[in-house]
Amino acid sequence: MGIVVGYLATPEGRAALDAAVDEARLRSTPVVVVASVRPDELAERRAETAEALDRVRExxxxxxxxxxxxxxxxxxxxxxxxxxxxxxxxxxxxxGLRRRSPVGKLILGANAQRVLFDAPCPVLTVKPGVS
Incomplete structure (x- = not known):
């Protein structure tokens, strides 16, 4: 059991992490932070992601x-x-979701849409700067 959160070192990732921590405390359950990298990503990008995750761990x-x-x-x-x-x-x-223009709101990001449709549990979406 736990709260799974998709994390990037962005304002959207920060908002998602904060919301996941709040939910984990309410439910007395662990947070599982997930960051994905593509196999073809540059070593520098992978190292930056690993460093950001070390800060999250701390x-x-x-x-x-x-x-x-x-x-x-x-x-x-x-x-x-x-x-x-x-x-x-x-x-x-x-x-965490990005703010979108009025037209952009008609289209949800492909990854977010797939998670919303295929996750085995409820999905909470948050935007930066919104509590």
Whole structure:
């Protein structure tokens, strides 16, 4: 059991992580942080992602939140989140979404849409700057 959160070192990723921590505390369950990298990504990008996840580990430990942080090489964010949610028997998946223009709101990002449709549990979407 746990709260699975898709993480990137972006404002959207930060909003998702904060919401996941809040939900984990409410439910007394661990947070499972998932970051995906493509196999063809440059070593520098992979190292930056690993460093960002180290900071997340330190932060969650400092907050006393039980956690598991995973850097996955699947390269498909939606598949990585859905598979992780299935593996851990997630209670919830949390995603950060970008703000979109009025026309852009008609189209949800492909990864977010796949997670919403295929996740084995409820999905919470959050935007930066919205509490």
């Amino acid at each position: 932060e969650l430990a400092g907050l006393g939140v039980e956690h598991d942080v995973r850097l996955l090489d699947g390269g498909d964010v939606a598949d990585d989140l859905i598979t992780t949610a299935e593996e851990v028997g997630a209670q919830l998946v949390v995603l």
